[in-house]
Amino acid sequence: MPVLAQVDLRLDAGPLDYTLLAVYFLFVLGIGFLARRSVSSSLDFLLSGRSLPAWVTGLAFISANLGAIELLGMAANGAQYGMATVHYYWIGAIPAMVFLGLVMMPFYYGSKVRSVPEFLRRRFGKGAHLVNAISFAVAQVLIAGVNLYALAFLLNLMLGWPIPLSVVIAAAIVLTYTALGGLSAAIYNEVLQFFVIVAALLPLTIVGLHKVGGWQGLVDKVTGGPGGAEQLSAWPATELTGIQNPVLSVIGIVFGLGFVLSFGYWTTNFAEVQRALSAKSMSAARRTPIIGAYPKMLIPFVIIIPGIIAALVVPEMVALKAGDDSAGVVYNNALPALIGELLPNGMLGIAITGLLASFMAGVAANVSSFNTVFTYDLWQDYVRKDRPDEYYLRVGRLATIGGTLIAIGTAFLAAGYGNIMDYIQALFSFFNAPLFATFILAMFWKRMSAAAGWAGLVAGTLGAVAVFVLAETGALDLPGQGASFVGAGVAFAVDIVVSVVVTVFTRPVPEERLVGLVYSLTPKEDRMHSTTGDDAGWYRSPLLLGIGVLVLTAVLNIIFG
Template sequence: HESYTLGFGLVDYAVFTVMLLVSMFIGLYQALKKRSNGAPSADDFFTGGRSMPAVPVGMSLCASFMSAVQVLGVPAEASRYGFKFLYMCLGQSINSLLTALIFLPIFFRLGITSTNEYLRMRFGRGMQLLGSVQFLLATLLYTGIVIYAPALILNEATGLNLWLSLLSTGIICTLYTTLGGMKAVIWTDVFQIIVMLSGFLAIFIHGTILVGGPGRVLEIANNGSRINFHDFDVDPRKRYTFWSLTVGGAMVWLSMYGVNQAQVQRYISCRTERAAQWAIFVNQLGLCLIVSTAATCGIVMFAFYVGCDPLKSGRISSPDLYMPHFVFDIFDGYPGFPGLFMACAYSGTLSTASTSINAMAAVTLEDILRSHLPQMTQARLVLISKGLSLVYGVGCISVAVLSSFLDWGVLQGSFTVMGVVSGPLLGVFLLGMFVPGANKLGAYFGIVAGYCVSIWLAVGSTLYPPSAESMGVLPSYTDQCAPTNISLSNISGSASISSRGLHNFYSVSYLYFGAMATSSVVLVGLVVSYATGRKVTMDPLHMEFVKFSLRKIYSGIQLFTIKHLIFVDTFCPLVLYWFNMPPNREYDYLNTILLSFCV
């Protein structure tokens, strides 16, 4: 494959511009519609008046964390680590089940706008403020990385100044969030998720045709060890295994969906609790669809570059640039498709950034300012909400500028931020909901311990990064590259680094950071609470929620695994037969794991 300069044509700019204009139009339409229906309230701005239907809310839930981080990161990780990345869908499914059956009923029936209101009810005003500050910090950092990712693509593709790219992205999502509120965010997300899926499908179909068809793609991927569903290694240093993607992944996603204000604010905007649960299940279907198509694009990308890996040959400087480079390679001479990819990346970013800005404004108003503004009119509250959205939009752009100096990949960076900062807060919610004897002192000691563990892990892994060998990076090749394209410094294999002691500890997969932080909070909080002997009272209705939820989870897991057994035993052999590949034992491994869940 010959190298060439990436670039946008007029048609690409037109496709990209239309997508941005549609997003802006939705925000303006919702703002004008509100004014024609009378003065909106703060509740309308933050929760859409709690009247949204389940399907668009579910699509919005899905789109909010399917940003340019996933558009760039998931294909790159699948290409480098294999198709086992699909186990992330199982981790997401566990998260959706827990969120729908435990966290949603509690938040929905309490009728709260901010999740941190629960912390005030359970552990007092101080914990509410601590939770609010934590959320604002985590969301600012995460959104900064999200805004940086597509700006990097735009800079590579068009030569547009990186800072100008960051500024334009931030301004657009800030404007339509400020104007339209939650309804604008949700309906824009519906449009943007359609754009994202269209982009992935176009890349998958055209890339597969160029490689020689689905059978050829799977043959090359299998020969390159990319069809690796049988990786059940328990070594926590390996970046992706069945256990890290399901257990570690489920905990990271639970911190983002179960108690994260940005997501809770969406599903409590539904008309009823049942509609909110359906929204979460619609979201899960969309998550699996997007992750599957993105990972499949990564496998197609590996097959396309099997003899001349762009990263190893020096054609790109970072794994995050795999996908844009691939798109411009396969769609060279097809005007409009690079623009569709750019729209795909920006769609996810606008969705995530707008969600974050709206949620930060809600938390600030409800948790910090509301108690000091008892006599404030609804019109003034809405005005303050819009002002807060504007301020946080500027803050996110500023953090995006700082993100450009980080050496992490966008996927690892975003998941690390959520695990490190949100993991301890998830632990406090679990402590409050499932440990009746947990008290205020235990919660404070627990969250401090959780932050110490998570920050220690994050800093240590940054200062002492794990080797490619310990992470399980699969081999790539440059034997078919033209000599002028090869960078000798990149071809030499990674030296085997002998890790000992703390270096081994710092090499733990980033997906476990959140789980370790959450576990630390629960363990320390439980010990301190019972050691101090201070009893607390709990609403009996609250305990009924928990008992009911646990029964539903048990029956739900059984049904879930039985359905997957049927899928594995019937669908997988048919696919292998269709692609002219001999059956293997990989779906037998799946059967073993799923049967253990049934038992």
């Protein structure tokens, strides 16, 4: 259990704040009911009938990731480590998102697979597919549980609601709209959630900056504080990685977080890729992660900076930062503590709504990707084949209910860690790190055999687990997030080596089965998107948009380096 705060973080929420929250819930449920009208097949329910415009899927793409853990965890990292936290966005997300849109999306969307595991089934057959489908489904339910727990804990802290009650209420709301409207309801709500989260955090950031005396005041106070001036620059982030040598720390960030961990997460996590697969055209699908990258680039300013400010203006957080933890606060309290410190009734209600919205975005993304993988990749492929589509639509709805119920059960698995981010990172490095290695080989090396597909995944996952165990038992001394970075790197390397070695000794997959799945066997016109109608115009070019966001991110790195 995270230490329950002896300090009172209870927010002074009044009737006005609760009314604003209630209005939001009405809209969320209303979207569920409206979206239901468009659901007439399993593809409508699980993949929005591949009909959504790029700005909707693009915002949903980042909102799906903007869960309560992300918000609280990143604000906590901001309070503890300072500006180095931006690496989770600028190095740890943007390049991978652009890569997904430009390089990998033609194979995902072009092959018309309905899920990421389904790509593996078409490319490698059953072995790799089963490994990935099961590990993904398990991970999503675990993470949904973590998200649920984070929310319940937060509600208990801020509003005094009992934890079991908040878990059930929140799960019931998510369940209602996802079971009714399927992925469309989840995605539409994610877009709404994105704006509510920004509407909550932007004013908080402005008031916070005003309080510390503007940007210059922030710089002066952090420089004079216990963290010192290095907490204002993103590089070399030795505190964040736990690697003392600055050069090795930069290498750890770029390769561990920037390459292996982030590419593994953003390019192969179906909860993300699913948003792009629901886009209405190849062009829209390729633009989805790239459009999402623009707000992703800017959002750390309203998450990390409030975290930093919390460690400057909330007395208990100031004490914690100075090394005195007697007040009982933990860094994860940074964001709610700052909200309680600065926002009056009215904006307070919006801020509470924003935090709740972000939680629901996370859980809905977990649940709506879980039900798709469960229905198409587990039930349809291995349990009941060749039933009419209505049958699978019903299975999808039941999987939604079942997944939510299991998530409620697993909510308390999250309890053992002080910094929730460590837990999530550990999960990601187990399941995601080897995936990127397998996918990149699968898409660009036609010789890679079916046996190599599953062998690489299993070996890579075991490699990540081995590093995790070594770090937990103290055999490997890496505080901070260093262990996850190393674990991800090991998983990647092991996966590549095992895949190559196994391929050499096994038969390749027949080439005629790989058309549309492997670069050298896919005709160029199948990889290209149309540039007419809704896809026309230079400002809709995925390449141009992708280069644009990379350049802007590089500029930000220079300014805040």
